[in-house]
Structures are given as C-alpha cells and as structure tokens.
Amino acid sequence: xxxxxxxxxxxxxxxxxxxxxxxxxxxxxxxxxxxxxxxxxxxxxxxxxxxxxxxxxxxxxxxxxxxxxxxxxxxxxxxxxxxxxxxxxxxxxxxxxxxxxxxxxxxxxxxxxxxxxxxxxxxxxxxxxxxxxxxxxxxxxxxxxxxxxxxxxxxxxxxxxxxxxxxxxxxxxxxxxxxxxxxxxxxxxxxxxxxxxxxxxxxxxxxxxxxxxxxxxxxxxxxxxxxxxxxxxxxxxxxxxxxxxxxxxxxxxxxxxxxxxxxxxxxxxxxxxxxxxxxxxxxxxxxxxxxxxxxxxxxxxxxxxxxxxxx
Numbered sequence: 001x002x003x004x005x006x007x008x009x010x011x012x013x014x015x016x017x018x019x020x021x022x023x024x025x026x027x028x029x030x031x032x033x034x035x036x037x038x039x040x041x042x043x044x045x046x047x048x049x050x051x052x053x054x055x056x057x058x059x060x061x062x063x064x065x066x067x068x069x070x071x072x073x074x075x076x077x078x079x080x081x082x083x084x085x086x087x088x089x090x091x092x093x094x095x096x097x098x099x100x101x102x103x104x105x106x107x108x109x110x111x112x113x114x115x116x117x118x119x120x121x122x123x124x125x126x127x128x129x130x131x132x133x134x135x136x137x138x139x140x141x142x143x144x145x146x147x148x149x150x151x152x153x154x155x156x157x158x159x160x161x162x163x164x165x166x167x168x169x170x171x172x173x174x175x176x177x178x179x180x181x182x183x184x185x186x187x188x189x190x191x192x193x194x195x196x197x198x199x200x201x202x203x204x205x206x207x208x209x210x211x212x213x214x215x216x217x218x219x220x221x222x223x224x225x226x227x228x229x230x231x232x233x234x235x236x237x238x239x240x241x242x243x244x245x246x247x248x249x250x251x252x253x254x255x256x257x258x259x260x261x262x263x264x265x266x267x268x269x270x271x272x273x274x275x276x277x278x279x280x281x282x283x284x285x286x287x288x289x290x291x292x293x294x295x296x297x298x299x300x301x302x303x304x305x306x307x308x309x310x311x
Contacts, residue, residue, distance in 0.1 A: 051199070
C-alpha cells in the first residue's frame with residue numbers, strides 16, 4: 001500500500017481513510033469489517049488486501065515477487081516449454097492441512113507423472129527434497145494445496161488482544177497458502193483442488209473454456225489421475241492453459257503495477273462507505289495549571305504517526 005500511495009499519479013486522488021487490518025492468516029473476528037489477507041465465501045465483511053509476499057519475504061533466497069518473476073522468465077528462456085519435465089510437482093509440509101495434503105500425496109503415489117512429495121525439516125535429505133519457486137518452473141505441471149489446519153499451533157507475529165481462533169473443518173485448512181502466486185509465475189499448468197480461501201486476485205481464475213488458466217480438481221483429489229491423463233493426452237491444451245496463466249498472472253495481475261492499482265481502488269471504495277471524515281489531529285484538554293489565569297486549555301495532538309515511524 002505504501003508503494004501504491006507514493007507512486008500515485010497527480011491525477012489520482014488518495015482520500016483520507018481509517019481502517020482496521022489483520023496480519024494473521026485468519027482474523028479472529030471475520031464478521032467485523034476489516035482488511036484481511038484472505039477470506040471464505042461467507043466472510044462478506046472482510047476486504048481483501050495483497051499479502052506480505054507481494055512486498056517481500058525476509059529471506060534473501062526468495063526476496064520480492066518481481067525478483068522471482070524475473071528469474072522465472074530467465075529460467076524459461078533457457079529451458080522453454082518443450083524441455084520441461086512432463087510431471088506434476090509439489091513440495092510442502094503435511095502438517096499444514098494434513099487431511100487435504102495427504103490426499104494429494106495418496107492420489108499421486110506411484111504415478112509415472114508424479115514428482116509429488118512432502119518436506120520434513122528434520123530429514124537429512126531435506127536439501128535434496130526442497131525446490132525453490134523457480135525450480136518448479138522446470139515442470140509442466142505444478143500442484144497446489146491450501147494452507148494450515150486449525151489444529152496446527154501458530155504463534156502470532158505480535159502479541160494479540162484477541163487470541164481466539166475460529167474452528168474450521170480440518171479438510172479445509174486454517175487459511176490460504178501464499179505459495180500459489182509464486183507457482184503462477186511459471187509457464188506451467190497449475191493443478192489445484194477447489195479453493196475455499198479467496199485472495200484479492202482469485203476472481204481471475206478460469207477453469208474451463210478458451211481462457212482457462214488453471215485446472216481444478218476435487219478437494220480429495222479423487223479425479224487427479226483423470227485430469228493429468230487428459231493434460232498429457234492433449235499437450236496443445238496444456239500449453240494453452242500455461243500460456244493463459246502467464247498472460248493473466250505473471251505478465252499482468254501479479255505485477256507491482258497491478259498491485260498498486262488494486263490498493264488505490266481499495267482505498268477509494270473504502271472511503272465511499274466510510275461514515276466519517278478521519279482527522280489527523282484531535283484536541284487534548286490540559287490542566288488548569290497549564291493555562292493563563294488558571295484556565296484549562298486545549299491543544300492539538302496527532303492521533304497517529306507516519307508510516308515510516310510505525311515501521
């Protein structure tokens with residue numbers, strides 16, 4: 001958001017607003033009007049914002065989203081579509097939504113088109129198992145599964161006044177998986193189960209027709225084999241889906257320019273429903289000893305701080 005405000009053209013009005021936002025994967029009170037990283041269909045009061053990965057990770061090996069996009073383009077200039085491995089790849093922790101992710105492993109187990117495996121941090125072969133975001137671009141097909149189960153213990157980034165987490169179906173997972181956008185930076189076919197968590201750009205997903213940009217299967221992955229066989233039997237279809245994905249996501253809606261546009265539109269629409277005019281200053285009444293003749297006085301005091309100071 002900071003980048004979108006600073007880079008706004010002079011012709012774009014950035015109104016004054018006040019808002020509440022959550023940095024948790026799942027807000028403790030999803031019925032309250034606030035800004036959130038993800039929501040479910042029924043969470044009508046949550047306004048979606050891009051997650052922190054659109055800015056950067058604090059890991060140099062990953063960095064910013066546009067860095068990964070640039071590296072993906074470079075990798076695919078050397079290893080184009082016809083040199084990709086004709087396999088479905090996935091790496092992840094089973095403890096993050098175990099029922100859902102175990103179903104993916106079971107459905108892909110022993111298949112000739114499968115390079116699906118789990119990551120175990122304690123495994124001595126962890127480095128051999130691990131694949132970075134750009135490494136996945138070596139494959140024609142990339143699987144996706146949503147995030148943490150509600151029975152996984154999570155520590156909040158900062159102390160929270162509200163610590164109650166909402167109970168969810170274990171097959172559903174606690175929230176979204178931020179890895180999807182990185183997978184969509186590859187010219188590969190994304191194969192995902194039916195998503196129950198929505199991010200700000202998910203309305204762009206198309207699972208059929210000439211504009212199809214990903215392949216959708218059931219949440220239990222019961223039709224994964226049929227979907228993979230169809231893709232392998234129709235390579236021109238697979239190539240079209242991968243090309244559509246790149247055109248929609250990597251080259252357009254996952255760019256910094258698109259993210260900035262989204263933030264400005266969000267601010268504008270939030271202002272439309274805001275029932276008051278935010279004030280930077282408020283009057284603070286001081287004691288009688290502070291004024292002349294023993295009278296109480298009022299002084300203006302800021303209600304907030306600059307973003308740079310807050311960070």
